[in-house]
Amino acid sequence: MANGKSSFLDNLGKIYLMYTGGFILFVIALGFGEKMGMSNAAIGYTYMGITIGLYALIGISSRTAKVSEYYVAGRSVPALFNGMATGSDWMSAASFIGMAGTIFGLGYDGLAYVMGWTGGYVLLAVFLGPYLRKFGQYTIPDFLGARYGGSAARTIGIIAAIIASFTYLIAQVTGVGIIMSRFLGIDFQIGVFVGLAGILVCSMLGGMKAVTWTQVAQYIILILAYLVPVTVMSYNTTGIPVSEVMYGQVLQKIDAKEKAINADPKEIEVMGLWKVESEKIAADMKDVPAALAAKNQALEDKLAALPVDAPAADREAIQKSIAALPKNPTEATEKWKAAKAAADGKSKPIKPYLEPFARLDMLNMLALTFCLMVGTAGLPHILMRYYTVPSVKQARISVGWSLFFIFLLYFTAPAYAAFARNEVLSNVVGLPIASLPAWMANWAKVGLVSFKDLNADGILQFYELTIGADAIVLATPEIAGLPYVVSGLVAAGGLAAALSTADGLLLTISNSLSHDLYYKMINPNASILKRLTISRVLLVVVALISAYVATFKLTIIVELVAWAFSIAAASFFPALVMGIWDKRANKAGALTGMWLGFSMCLFYMIGSRFYGLNWFGVKTISSGLFGIPLGFITIYIVSRLTAPPSHELQEFVESVRIPRGSAQTHAE
Amino acid sequence: MKELQEVSKETRNLYWKKNIRLTIFTMVIWFIVTYVCAFFVKELNNIVILGFPFGYYMAAQGSLIVFVWLIFNYAFKMNKYDKEFGVEEEEEK
Numbered sequence: 001m002a003n004g005k006s007s008f009l010d011n012l013g014k015i016y017l018m019y020t021g022g023f024i025l026f027v028i029a030l031g032f033g034e035k036m037g038m039s040n041a042a043i044g045y046t047y048m049g050i051t052i053g054l055y056a057l058i059g060i061s062s063r064t065a066k067v068s069e070y071y072v073a074g075r076s077v078p079a080l081f082n083g084m085a086t087g088s089d090w091m092s093a094a095s096f097i098g099m100a101g102t103i104f105g106l107g108y109d110g111l112a113y114v115m116g117w118t119g120g121y122v123l124l125a126v127f128l129g130p131y132l133r134k135f136g137q138y139t140i141p142d143f144l145g146a147r148y149g150g151s152a153a154r155t156i157g158i159i160a161a162i163i164a165s166f167t168y169l170i171a172q173v174t175g176v177g178i179i180m181s182r183f184l185g186i187d188f189q190i191g192v193f194v195g196l197a198g199i200l201v202c203s204m205l206g207g208m209k210a211v212t213w214t215q216v217a218q219y220i221i222l223i224l225a226y227l228v229p230v231t232v233m234s235y236n237t238t239g240i241p242v243s244e245v246m247y248g249q250v251l252q253k254i255d256a257k258e259k260a261i262n263a264d265p266k267e268i269e270v271m272g273l274w275k276v277e278s279e280k281i282a283a284d285m286k287d288v289p290a291a292l293a294a295k296n297q298a299l300e301d302k303l304a305a306l307p308v309d310a311p312a313a314d315r316e317a318i319q320k321s322i323a324a325l326p327k328n329p330t331e332a333t334e335k336w337k338a339a340k341a342a343a344d345g346k347s348k349p350i351k352p353y354l355e356p357f358a359r360l361d362m363l364n365m366l367a368l369t370f371c372l373m374v375g376t377a378g379l380p381h382i383l384m385r386y387y388t389v390p391s392v393k394q395a396r397i398s399v400g401w402s403l404f405f406i407f408l409l410y411f412t413a414p415a416y417a418a419f420a421r422n423e424v425l426s427n428v429v430g431l432p433i434a435s436l437p438a439w440m441a442n443w444a445k446v447g448l449v450s451f452k453d454l455n456a457d458g459i460l461q462f463y464e465l466t467i468g469a470d471a472i473v474l475a476t477p478e479i480a481g482l483p484y485v486v487s488g489l490v491a492a493g494g495l496a497a498a499l500s501t502a503d504g505l506l507l508t509i510s511n512s513l514s515h516d517l518y519y520k521m522i523n524p525n526a527s528i529l530k531r532l533t534i535s536r537v538l539l540v541v542v543a544l545i546s547a548y549v550a551t552f553k554l555t556i557i558v559e560l561v562a563w564a565f566s567i568a569a570a571s572f573f574p575a576l577v578m579g580i581w582d583k584r585a586n587k588a589g590a591l592t593g594m595w596l597g598f599s600m601c602l603f604y605m606i607g608s609r610f611y612g613l614n615w616f617g618v619k620t621i622s623s624g625l626f627g628i629p630l631g632f633i634t635i636y637i638v639s640r641l642t643a644p645p646s647h648e649l650q651e652f653v654e655s656v657r658i659p660r661g662s663a664q665t666h667a668e
Numbered sequence: 669m670k671e672l673q674e675v676s677k678e679t680r681n682l683y684w685k686k687n688i689r690l691t692i693f694t695m696v697i698w699f700i701v702t703y704v705c706a707f708f709v710k711e712l713n714n715i716v717i718l719g720f721p722f723g724y725y726m727a728a729q730g731s732l733i734v735f736v737w738l739i740f741n742y743a744f745k746m747n748k749y750d751k752e753f754g755v756e757e758e759e760e761k
Contacts, residue, residue, distance in 0.1 A: 125739040
């Protein structure tokens with residue numbers, strides 16, 4: 001067995017190169033299949049079957065009964081491969097499918113996500129990664145427990161790790177369900193549970209070891225899937241297949257088109273219609289309960305007035321509209337507020353795509369960037385990955401590789417957005433409604449694209465069209481005129497992104513419970529077999545709970561994911577950084593700092609989201625802006641007001657600061 | 669923690685000071701390419717290269733390139749300092 005393992009590690013490069021080549025051949029073969037008349041559904045099933053089968057194969061062949069392999073992949077993952085694994089661990093369904101769409105919609109201001117989700121790795125590289133590797137245990141709460149002496153710090157760590165990871169996990173499971181249902185045409189609920197099986201088979205038998213090697217495989221698929229369509233699109237539009245460089249030309253075209261649209265009398269007419277719509281909603285909102293009752297009554301009357309022999313479809317349409325009405329005044333207020341904001345947005349000329357701070361003001365854009373950066377460096381499922389490399393030296397390099405592999409996707413996202421926006425402005429807006437391109441009808445069917453001829457001139461105006469953020473990446477293959485096999489590839493890439501992130505999160509949560517809570521706090525004498533069995537059982541339980549929650553499709557989940565960053569940023573980051581960089585930081589300081597940072601963050605989140613709290617106009621999503629500094633300051637001050645940490649703890653900090661001695665933590 | 673006996677306190681302090689200097693350098697560049705560039709984005713946008721307004725480019729791609737460089741630069745320098753101060757790891761097995 002030992003031999004088998006080392007030969008696998010020695011040949012990693014060759015193995016994954018062959019895997020990549022094999023996958024490309026598989027895609028080409030499917031392309032021929034499509035030419036020969038293979039149906040779209042068959043292509044979809046083949047993709048899902050083959051990719052999930054591959055992940056399962058890797059997962060099962062990486063099964064292990066060793067604690068250090070289960071928790072930290074035996075600390076034998078080379079820097080480069082840990083970088084790839086971190087890349088797919090990090091890039092979620094939202095990064096893969098939604099990021100380009102966010103930039104498409106927000107223009108310059110959307111780049112807060114691009115900078116935030118990459119710049120955080122610089123913080124991780126210099127403040128945490130190498131030191132955590134030197135410390136070399138199994139989880140992040142492990143570090144808090146060791147550094148701040150005892151169960152209290154560990155417990156806060158467990159709670160924060162679970163809160164941050166669980167909301168994130170539900171979003172991934174939801175993403176899996178959506179991709180499955182959209183491309184296989186199966187029910188969302190079934191999609192969730194099929195995806196879940198795919199997640200479990202990768203992580204249950206081999207823990208971190210299996211997750212690592214599947215994540216590398218998933219990274220390769222997701223990056224291929226992301227780069228192919230936009231490269232072709234760049235070739236089609238500019239004649240040069242390097243989208244990341246060529247979209248500069250497109251930016252200029254976008255600017256010119258937007259100006260033309262803003263001057264077009266037909267467009268101005270549509271803007272006027274949206275203004276009327278906005279005023280209508282404003283009138284309704286003066287007395288929500290009455291307006292809601294009136295709307296309900298109007299529809300009921302219409303239903304009652306239908307002649308007995310009216311077609312069933314008419315009746316159903318009205319019943320559907322009744323069902324779609326908000327259930328109560330609170331829901332109505334939420335919905336109408338959003339509708340009014342949307343209508344207001346569409347009643348004004350287009351804000352230039354390149355104009356900074358047109359949609360988010362400068363403070364909010366910078367605050368968001370900051371919170372995402374610090375959150376990135378504080379999320380336990382990412383930090384954990386740096387325990388798996390063989391040395392401190394490799395940990396440092398590995399952060400570089402991680403960001404490089406993430407960079408490949410994020411560097412391309414703005415190009416995706418620009419090409420798509422150019423396509424919409426140049427080749428879609430202004431077309432007769434009757435002859436819109438086929439891709440729009442396809443995505444309109446699933447609700448990602450919608451259009452309505454408001455001014456009834458038979459021509460599509462810019463503001464008559466609504467494009468969902470997810471549509472940009474998903475529809476690009478069709479916009480670029482690529483065969484369905486590429487659309488399937490994109491779906492497989494999205495699935496890989498969601499599955500790989502879900503694997504990492506699931507492992508973080510179940511390890512927090514099995515290792516930190518059970519083994520370290522409840523039963524330190526548990527045998528290895530017992531520890532691993534409990535880990536595996538918890539993995540299944542957590543996965544089932546997350547799938548169950550995901551089936552409710554709660555709309556708040558998307559928001560909660562964004563909150564997870566601020567939570568991780570305000571609770572983990574200050575205590576971890578101070579634990580390494582401030583020898584004087586002690587238990588009392590860390591405990592109060594973590595609680596205050598966490599509570600302040602939560603207080604502002606809930607206050608600003610639900611009760612109109614507003615400090616300097618900072619939005620809910622950037623709540624960490626207050627929690628992070630408060631955490632740092634509290635740890636600093638309280639530590640100095642109380643007794644310094646023991647000599648042993650100070651020595652511990654000294655030892656974490658130098659790489660020498662890391663081999664001691666190598667063996668279990 | 670026998671490594672603390674192997675490396676003298678003075679050496680460790682010098683090594684840590686080097687580390688702090690490199691960390692500060694890294695953070696300053698990090699701050700400039702993100703926050704300072706974003707703060708002056710309107711001014712920077714007057715410079716247009718290959719169709720890219722420079723301020724926009726820094727947020728979309730420029731800062732990312734610098735981030736990748738910063739991390740590798742930090743890693744290589746630190747790995748060099750390790751040897752210089754004799755605090756490097758024992759041979760990996």
